[in-house]
Amino acid sequence: MKLEIKDLHASVEGKEILKGVDLSIGQGEAHALMGPNGSGKSTLAYTLMGHPKYQVTSGDVLIGGESIIKLTPDKRVKKGLFLAFQYPVSVQGVSMFSFLRAAYNNSRPPGTEPPTIFEFREEVAAKLKMLSMDETFLNRYLNEGFSGGEKKRAEILQMALMRPKFAVLDETDSGLDIDALRIVAEGINKVSGPDTGSLLITHYQRILKYVKPQFVHVMHQGRIIQSGGEELSRLLEEKGYSWITGYKEEEAAQQPA
Amino acid sequence: MIAVVSQKELGAFDESLASALSESRSEPRWLRDIRLDSYGKFKELPTERNPLYTKYASTFGFDISGVGVSPVPAKIDFRSFFQGYLTGKERNILLQGNETQVHAELDDDLASKGVMLLSMEEALRKDERLVRSLFEQRLARPESDKFVAFVGAFFNCGTVVYVPRGVAVDRPLRRMFLLDGPKSGVIDQTFVCAEEGSKVVFLEELYSKGPAASSMVASTVEVRARPYAQVDLSSIQLLDEQALHVSNRAVETLADAKATVSSLELGAAVSRSRTNFLLNGRGSLAEGFEIFFTDAKQRYDFETNLFHNSPDSTGSTQARGVLKGESQSIFKGMIKIVNAAKNSRSYLAHHAMLLERTAKSDAIPGLEIDNNEVKATHSASVAQIDEEQLFYLMARGLSLDETKRMVVLGFFEPVLSRVPIEQTREGARFMIEGKWDGVKRRLVDRETLLAEEGETTPEVRQTEDIFERHYKYR
Numbered sequence: 001m002k003l004e005i006k007d008l009h010a011s012v013e014g015k016e017i018l019k020g021v022d023l024s025i026g027q028g029e030a031h032a033l034m035g036p037n038g039s040g041k042s043t044l045a046y047t048l049m050g051h052p053k054y055q056v057t058s059g060d061v062l063i064g065g066e067s068i069i070k071l072t073p074d075k076r077v078k079k080g081l082f083l084a085f086q087y088p089v090s091v092q093g094v095s096m097f098s099f100l101r102a103a104y105n106n107s108r109p110p111g112t113e114p115p116t117i118f119e120f121r122e123e124v125a126a127k128l129k130m131l132s133m134d135e136t137f138l139n140r141y142l143n144e145g146f147s148g149g150e151k152k153r154a155e156i157l158q159m160a161l162m163r164p165k166f167a168v169l170d171e172t173d174s175g176l177d178i179d180a181l182r183i184v185a186e187g188i189n190k191v192s193g194p195d196t197g198s199l200l201i202t203h204y205q206r207i208l209k210y211v212k213p214q215f216v217h218v219m220h221q222g223r224i225i226q227s228g229g230e231e232l233s234r235l236l237e238e239k240g241y242s243w244i245t246g247y248k249e250e251e252a253a254q255q256p257a
Numbered sequence: 258m259i260a261v262v263s264q265k266e267l268g269a270f271d272e273s274l275a276s277a278l279s280e281s282r283s284e285p286r287w288l289r290d291i292r293l294d295s296y297g298k299f300k301e302l303p304t305e306r307n308p309l310y311t312k313y314a315s316t317f318g319f320d321i322s323g324v325g326v327s328p329v330p331a332k333i334d335f336r337s338f339f340q341g342y343l344t345g346k347e348r349n350i351l352l353q354g355n356e357t358q359v360h361a362e363l364d365d366d367l368a369s370k371g372v373m374l375l376s377m378e379e380a381l382r383k384d385e386r387l388v389r390s391l392f393e394q395r396l397a398r399p400e401s402d403k404f405v406a407f408v409g410a411f412f413n414c415g416t417v418v419y420v421p422r423g424v425a426v427d428r429p430l431r432r433m434f435l436l437d438g439p440k441s442g443v444i445d446q447t448f449v450c451a452e453e454g455s456k457v458v459f460l461e462e463l464y465s466k467g468p469a470a471s472s473m474v475a476s477t478v479e480v481r482a483r484p485y486a487q488v489d490l491s492s493i494q495l496l497d498e499q500a501l502h503v504s505n506r507a508v509e510t511l512a513d514a515k516a517t518v519s520s521l522e523l524g525a526a527v528s529r530s531r532t533n534f535l536l537n538g539r540g541s542l543a544e545g546f547e548i549f550f551t552d553a554k555q556r557y558d559f560e561t562n563l564f565h566n567s568p569d570s571t572g573s574t575q576a577r578g579v580l581k582g583e584s585q586s587i588f589k590g591m592i593k594i595v596n597a598a599k600n601s602r603s604y605l606a607h608h609a610m611l612l613e614r615t616a617k618s619d620a621i622p623g624l625e626i627d628n629n630e631v632k633a634t635h636s637a638s639v640a641q642i643d644e645e646q647l648f649y650l651m652a653r654g655l656s657l658d659e660t661k662r663m664v665v666l667g668f669f670e671p672v673l674s675r676v677p678i679e680q681t682r683e684g685a686r687f688m689i690e691g692k693w694d695g696v697k698r699r700l701v702d703r704e705t706l707l708a709e710e711g712e713t714t715p716e717v718r719q720t721e722d723i724f725e726r727h728y729k730y731r
Contacts, residue, residue, distance in 0.1 A: 049648075049652050050651075050652075051648055052644070052648065072651060072656075072657065073648060073651035073652045074651045074652075074654050074655055074656050074657070074660075076652075077651075077652065077653065077654035078654065083652055085649065085652075088649065089643075089645050089646050089648075089649040091646050091649070091650070091663070091664060091667055092667055092668065092670065092671055093666070093667030093668055093669060093670025093671055093673075093674075094663055094664070094666075094667035094670075095717040098663075099650075099653070099663070102653070102654075102655055102659065102663065103653035103654055103655070106653065106654030106655055106656075106659075107653075107654045139717050140717070141667070141670070141717065142667075158653065162653070162654070
């Protein structure tokens with residue numbers, strides 16, 4: 001099964017941000033999406049998940065050959081899509097435990113019996129351990145008062161419980177110190193099984209030391225302008241984005257208008 | 258501004274009704290005089306005005322002269338009347354079926370310690386001196402509020418709760434109002450008195466059996482927490498959407514006493530409620546927790562004031578409400594700290610969530626502070642449901658309906674989780690969920706359900722000190 005993004009154009013409040021994105025991710029593949037600020041990486045993430053502010057103007061997104069762009073976010077989850085948020089939203093009064101349970105039950109294949117509260121508690125406890133998280137975490141309100149590291153870990157915890165086919169991780173490395181980064185990265189590795197296709201959005205190469213992508217893509221001005229293997233990320237780290245973006249701009253300037 | 262009640266509409270509510278109520282109950286002369294005095298104040302006081310009340314339909318939203326308050330209460334068969342509202346195992350409860358009161362026995366150990374949970378009539382028979390002193394030193398003054406005066410003149414029922422010095426009542430004392438049929442009127446004058454060092458929980462519930470056009474529950478509840486006493490009061494209101502609810506509460510805390518008032522309002526066409534906390538003793542503590550959830554055309558008009566009259570007193574009131582449909586609410590609150598009330602802390606908060614553009618809510622908090630060595634703060638907000646929260650939860654597979662439900666129920670939690678009485682706290686969650694799902698649920702339904710299934714999600718309670726988070730004025 002594949003997640004296919006085909007010539008995707010999307011705009012926010014009338015302004016076009018994505019200007020024809022093409023990308024195909026197979027289950028089991030790890031992709032990294034890099035690019036300078038404002039290149040449209042997070043817009044791609046929100047558009048894939050179906051944020052109402054991001055309007056698809058043309059193109060398509062398919063999972064297993066079926067278009068998902070008309071579906072509400074919850075229906076996309078049921079197709080196997082997951083988004084780890086760059087800025088997870090806090091919700092007062094909703095306990096982490098009841099939230100996780102709802103997310104878990106809603107991401108299960110249809111027709112399967114949800115686990116009892118005791119079975120679920122065991123399942124969560126195992127995942128918490130894997131992410132070096134304390135169980136008291138479950139009694140807190142959803143993301144409320146969480147540190148940056150706790151928020152990101154909580155996102156990976158949700159991914160671990162929901163077991164998506166395709167996971168988009170939007171700057172999951174941002175705002176983490178080096179220890180937290182390692183824990184989160186290891187978490188991503190443990191959670192991404194052979195059935196998970198992932199798209200890791202990042203500015204920096206540092207997380208790619210832990211999470212090894214097979215494919216690296218560079219985004220600029222709403223398009224993917226370069227794709228390659230892991231070596232591409234190292235070249236970017238050495239030479240900076242202008243190495244590619246500048247080159248591409250030159251190339252564009254040379255073409256007759 | 259629309260009048261709450263005009264003289265014309267009062268119909269049968271006149272001096273002769275006040276006298277007749279007194280005579281039919283063979284009340285002592287002093288009480289008859291109090292009724293007549295209250296009636297006088299009631300007549301003198303100007304009509305109460307509020308922008309929320311319905312146009313043309315006046316006052317209470319219906320014809321108050323239609324409310325049936327007869328001098329002599331009709332008899333009811335309480336067993337069939339309360340069928341479905343009680344498990345049948347209740348004790349320590351006073352039942353009010355329309356105008357008829359039924360008293361369930363107090364447990365022997367409580368009765369032998371001198372604890373009282375009595376109807377006004379019984380209380381007058383048992384301890385007239387006590388009742389007289391409560392009336393003569395009323396905290397809720399008839400000259401200050403038209404509805405305090407109204408209730409003082411026309412009360413057709415009442416409750417007296419008395420806890421002697423040093424007695425800790427370890428189970429809730431309860432009362433339940435049940436209205437049946439249109440034109441039923443319950444006008445209630447109640448006193449709760451906790452003597453020095455005593456402790457009591459008083460839990461009231463208000464329900465209607467069916468459509469209750471031209472029905473009314475009007476109530477004045479006075480709470481006295483004498484030095485070192487602790488009183489936790491809770492009130493759950495789920496009257497029919499055609500009924501009127503008017504309530505006045507005056508809660509006094511003397512030295513080192515503590516009083517809390519937790520209220521859940523879900524029903525009635527119009528609910529108009531005033532709570533005054535009178536922190537009259539050094540080191541006393543008063544807390545209000547107000548939860549409401551309105552829909553359709555419900556109108557809620559709440560006012561809660563904290564009067565700090567003594568040093569080292571701590572007061573807070575936190576209200577949270579969600580409004581659907583074309584419902585409206587207004588919340589007024591005032592913190593008054595007199596010069597003598599040095600080192601007092603006070604906090605007032607009102608937060609409302611609007612689920613539809615047609616719903617409206619206003620908050621008018623105020624401060625009057627005559628001493629610089631105090632900490633007082635208020636916060637208020639009225640906002641639509643947060644779109645980013647909806648997206649986040651939907652991105653976790655919850656449908657839009659489930660998402661809204663979770664966000665709305667969560668919105669109450671910062672206040673609800675602080676409600677000190679477990680029965681009220683858990684019961685309120687259960688009833689709010691019911692209202693969200695369009696089902697009327699009562700406390701008894703939760704008890705029945707609990708008996709059937711054991712699975713519960715762990716509860717998260719807020720314990721953080723609100724004064725640590727809010728310190729606008731010091």
